[in-house]
Amino acid sequence: MRAYLRFDLPDDNEDYKMHCQTSELHCAIYDFDLWLREFTKYGDPKKVDADSCREKLWELLRERNIELI
Numbered sequence: 001m002r003a004y005l006r007f008d009l010p011d012d013n014e015d016y017k018m019h020c021q022t023s024e025l026h027c028a029i030y031d032f033d034l035w036l037r038e039f040t041k042y043g044d045p046k047k048v049d050a051d052s053c054r055e056k057l058w059e060l061l062r063e064r065n066i067e068l069i
Contacts (some may be wrong), residue, residue, distance in 0.1 A: 017067070024064040031060050 007016040035056055039048045061068070 006052075012044055021064075021066050024066055025061075028060040028066060030062050035060075 003021060007019075009016060036048070036053070036056075
């Protein structure tokens with residue numbers, strides 16, 4: 001079985017960029033989950049607030065050059 005994605009560039013440029021980043025995004029989400037797990041297993045879960053979660057998420061995205069469109 002084969003699947004093909006076709007993009008009409010430059011019209012579909014944003015969709016193309018998004019699809020090219022999916023594997024990196026998957027890795028960033030996995031790392032974010034591991035980071036959260038550390039707090040629930042070893043740290044104080046009360047110290048994890050929305051701001052620190054957001055900062056960590058953006059840090060992981062920047063490390064992988066992921067742009068949210």
